[in-house]
Amino acid sequence: MSSIYQPVKRIGHSSVQVGDYLYIWGGGEQPGLPGVHNNKEKKSMCSVVEVCHVPTGMWVQKPTTGNPPLGVEGYTAAVIRNELFFFGGYCGHLGCFHNSLYSFNVDTFNWKELSPTTSHHSPMMKDNCAMVALCLNDEDYLAVIGGAGSSSNNTRPQPGAQYSGDGDLQRCNEVHMYRLKTGKWTSPTVTGDRPPPISAFTLTSITNTTAILFGGNFGDRRCDDVYVFQFTDTSVNCTKFPNPRGSVQWPKGRSDHSSVLINCSSGPHVVVVGGLGTKDCWLLNNKMKWKQLTYIPDSVTDRSFHSLSVWSETPTTHWIIEFGGWRDGSFLSETKFIEIISSTGDLVVQSVLDINEYQKRRVLEGLAKVHITKDPALYKDILDKKPQTYDLLRLFNSSAAHYKVIGIALSVPVRDLLPYPEATTDNLILVFQRWIESDKGVTWRKILQVCEDYPDQLGQAKAEVKGFLSSDRARNSY
Numbered sequence: 001m002s003s004i005y006q007p008v009k010r011i012g013h014s015s016v017q018v019g020d021y022l023y024i025w026g027g028g029e030q031p032g033l034p035g036v037h038n039n040k041e042k043k044s045m046c047s048v049v050e051v052c053h054v055p056t057g058m059w060v061q062k063p064t065t066g067n068p069p070l071g072v073e074g075y076t077a078a079v080i081r082n083e084l085f086f087f088g089g090y091c092g093h094l095g096c097f098h099n100s101l102y103s104f105n106v107d108t109f110n111w112k113e114l115s116p117t118t119s120h121h122s123p124m125m126k127d128n129c130a131m132v133a134l135c136l137n138d139e140d141y142l143a144v145i146g147g148a149g150s151s152s153n154n155t156r157p158q159p160g161a162q163y164s165g166d167g168d169l170q171r172c173n174e175v176h177m178y179r180l181k182t183g184k185w186t187s188p189t190v191t192g193d194r195p196p197p198i199s200a201f202t203l204t205s206i207t208n209t210t211a212i213l214f215g216g217n218f219g220d221r222r223c224d225d226v227y228v229f230q231f232t233d234t235s236v237n238c239t240k241f242p243n244p245r246g247s248v249q250w251p252k253g254r255s256d257h258s259s260v261l262i263n264c265s266s267g268p269h270v271v272v273v274g275g276l277g278t279k280d281c282w283l284l285n286n287k288m289k290w291k292q293l294t295y296i297p298d299s300v301t302d303r304s305f306h307s308l309s310v311w312s313e314t315p316t317t318h319w320i321i322e323f324g325g326w327r328d329g330s331f332l333s334e335t336k337f338i339e340i341i342s343s344t345g346d347l348v349v350q351s352v353l354d355i356n357e358y359q360k361r362r363v364l365e366g367l368a369k370v371h372i373t374k375d376p377a378l379y380k381d382i383l384d385k386k387p388q389t390y391d392l393l394r395l396f397n398s399s400a401a402h403y404k405v406i407g408i409a410l411s412v413p414v415r416d417l418l419p420y421p422e423a424t425t426d427n428l429i430l431v432f433q434r435w436i437e438s439d440k441g442v443t444w445r446k447i448l449q450v451c452e453d454y455p456d457q458l459g460q461a462k463a464e465v466k467g468f469l470s471s472d473r474a475r476n477s478y
Contacts, residue, residue: 004059004355004356004359005058005059005060005061006059006333006334006335006355007024007050007059007061007323007324007333008030008031008333009030009031009324009331009332009333010026010027010028010029010030010324010331010333011027011028011029011073011304011305011306011324011325011326011331012026012027012028012029012072012073012074012075012090012127012305013025013026013027013073013307013323013324014026014075014076014077014307015307015308015309015321015323016077016078016079016084016309017054017079017309017310017311018079018081018082018084018106020053020054020055020311021051021052021053021054021106022051022052022054022309022311022321023049023050023051023084023104023106024049024050024052024307024323024324025046025049025050025068025077025084025086025104026046026068026069026071026072026073026075026086026089027072027073027324028072028073028074028089028090028092029073029305029331030045030331032045033045033046033072033092034092035092035093036092036093037070037091037092037093037096038070042072042092043067043068046068046069046072047063047064047068048061048062048063048064049061049062049064049104049109050062052321052335054311054319054321055311055313055362056359056362056363057335057337057355057358057359057362058359059335059355062109063109064104064109064110064111065108065109065110065111066110066111066112067111067113068102068104068111069086069089069098069100069102069111069113070089070091070096070098070100070117071086071087071088071089071090071091071097071098071100071117071127072089072090072091072092073089073090073092073127074088074089074090074127074128075087075088075089075098075127076088076089076129076130076131076144077131078131078132078133078142078205079133080133080140080180082105082106082107083103083104083105083106084103084104084105084106085101085102085103085104085114085131085133085142086101086102086103086104087099087100087101087102087123087129087131087142087144088100088123088125088126088127088129088144088147089127090127095150095152095153095168097124097125097126097127097149097150097153098117098125098127099115099117099118099121099122099123099124099125099126100113100115100116100117101113101114101115101142101178102114114178114183115178115183115185119153119154119155119156120156121156121185122156122158122174122176122185122187123144123147123158123174123176123185124147124149124154124156124157124158124172124174125149125150125153125154126147126148126149126154126172126199127147127148127149127199128146128147128148128199128200128217128256129144129145129146129147129148129199130144130145130146130147130201130202130203130213131143131144131145131203132203132204132205132211133205134177134205134208134209134231135208135209136208136209136231136232136233137233139179139180139181139233140179140180140181141177141178141179141180141231141233142177142178142180143175143176143177143178143211143229143231143236144174144175144176144177144178145173145174145175145176145203145213145229146171146172146173146174146195146197146198146199146201146213146216147171147172147174147199148165148169148170148171148172148199148200148217149169149170149172150168150169150170151163151165151168151169151170152168154170157172158172158174158175158176158187159187160187160190161173161174161175162196162197163197164196164197164218164219165197170197171197171198171199171217171218172197173194173195173196173197173198175187175188175190175194175236176188177231177233179233186234188231188232188234188235188236189234189235189236190235190236190237190238191235191236191237191238192237192238192239192240193227193238193239193240194238195213195218195223195225195227195238195240196218196219197218198213198216198217198218198223199216199217199218199255200215200216200217200255200256201213201214201215201216201217201223201255202214202215202216202257202258202259202272203229204259204260204261204270205261206261206268206270209230209231209232210228210229210230210231211228211229211231212226212227212228212229212270212284213226213227213228213229214226214227214259214270214272214284215253215254215255215257215272215275216255217255221253222252222253222254222255222276222277223253223255224243224250224251224252224253224254225240225241225242225243226240226241226242226284226288227239227240227241228241241288248290249289249290249291249292250290251272251278251280251282251290251292252277252278253277254272254274254275254276254277254278255275255276255277255304256275256276256304256305256326257272257273257274257275257276257278257304258272258273258274258275258306258307258308258322259271259272259273259308260308260309260310260320261310262310262312262318262320262340262342262347263312264315264316264318264342264345264347265315265316265342265345266285266342266345266346267285267286268285268286269283269284269285269286269347270283270284271283271293271308271310271320271340271347272284273300273301273303273306273308273320273322274300274301274302274303274304274306274325275304276304278301279298279301279302280292280301281293281296281300281301283347293347293349295349296338296349296352297352299334299336299352299354300322300336300338300352302327302328303322303325303326303327303332304325304326304327305324305325305326306322306323306324306325306326306332307322307323307324307325308320308321308322309321315342316341316342316343316455317339317340317341317342317350317455317459318339318340318341318342319337319338319339319340320337320338320340321335321336321337321338322334322335322336322337322338323335323336334354334355335354335355335358336352336353336354336355337352337353337354337355337357337358338351338352339351339352339353339459341455341456341459343455343456344456348456350455350456350459350460351459351460361463361467364463364466364467364470365463365466365467382444382469382474382475382478383443383444383445383448383469384443384444384445385443385444385478386436386442386443387432387436387442387443387444387447388477389429389432389433389436391468391477392432392447393425393428393429393432395461395464395465395468396428396432396458396461396464397425397428398460398461398464399457399458399460399461400424400425400427400428401421401424402454402457402458403417403424403427403428403431404417404427405454405457405458406428406431406450406458407431407434407435409450409453409454410431410435410446410450411435411438411440412431412434412435412438413434414427414431417430417431444465444469444478447465448462448465448466448469451465
């Protein structure tokens with residue numbers, strides 16, 4: 001596993017997902033990328049796309065055709081079916097911002113320029129803005145909000161928008177929409193609580209017509225307010241949800257963070273990770289209530305300028321994929337996989353895996369499926385065998401703290417077990433010994449059923465059990 005391929009370290013990129021695949025392009029801060037407007041070397045480096053097959057965790061680098069955008073850092077991206085869209089970005093040399101819009105087809109791996117970089121049309125040339133895909137009246141649109149760029153080469157400000165900043169760099173609160181059917185940019189009517197000129201925030205699509213803005217830079221501070229945008233084909237209404245202060249849980253202001261949407265039975269949740277000046281992870285539910293997720297390592301939360309995507313493996317199991325970013329003056333190339341379980345209506349972090357751990361787990365689960373397919377009778381035979389205590393202890397060791405849940409599920413007494421952290425392993429041994437001695441339904445099938453019934457507590461144990469049952473060791477032992 002030590003030779004697993006990962007993309008090179010980078011910041012200022014985005015990750016976009018289509019089906020089971022994750023796509024990353026660009027990242028202006030990566031080793032060897034020339035800080036020039038355009039040359040052969042830069043074009044060659046930017047004519048590849050990094051692709052991750054999320055069900056296996058395997059990264060590959062693939063070539064593309066056509067000419068990619070020049071705004072390689074701080075661009076914004078969105079997806080509509082099999083098309084990725086890239087807007088704006090910083091070119092890599094002083095003062096060179098872009099307002100081009102490109103599409104990238106994930107079937108043909110071909111680039112297409114939809115709208116060129118020029119000061120003769122809006123939006124302004126900028127980076128650190130945000131874009132979402134919309135479906136309005138059965139038509140596809142893209143909406144671009146905010147961002148920062150040069151004041152000297154942006155000559156057509158949007159009516160009603162505000163612009164502020166120091167020197168030549170200015171932030172804006174522009175709102176533009178691009179109608180794919182006509183290939184034209186429009187300025188919608190903006191009502192409600194329009195945010196101030198802002199950059200380096202996140203804009204998370206909630207529905208086909210709604211998006212949530214959080215964080216970002218404006219003035220001399222970082223924003224901690226939430227804005228909800230509701231779009232029609234000609235207008236957008238903005239509603240501000242300010243930090244109420246006091247005892248209410250609310251994340252501190254931040255910029256250059258990342259966010260994703262998780263849909264579950266209790267409604268949509270926005271997950272916010274990291275950012276400059278922070279080292280945490282938060283959930284925002286559909287009632288505008290925040291909750292901090294704890295027990296997530298700093299290797300995940302202590303990042304900025306990174307990317308996030310989410311893959312819902314099942315309706316209740318979701319994987320957040322984090323790549324790249326910045327920490328303590330260093331660029332990162334780490335891929336992290338955060339497993340979120342939502343079966344109880346609440347969202348719980350089940351596991352956090354690096355790419356080696358994730359790929360190993362997927363291989364084990366894949367082998368289990370292969371063995372079931374190739375020889376279901378053999379697998380079924382093992383499921384009806386009686387487990388041994390030493391195997392159970394080894395497979396459930398990481399879940400020892402849940403010995404009471406396991407005992408109750410196996411219908412064995414647990415009230416007399418000492419509730420001390422140092423006694424959890426001994427308690428787990430007693431639970432399994434009592435179950436085996438009861439001689440009531442003592443099979444591997446029952447063990448798997450217990451894991452299925454309690455995914456929040458025993459998800460990791462389930463993976464370990466399934467991997468073991470598909471192994472040669474299990475077939476030789478049982």
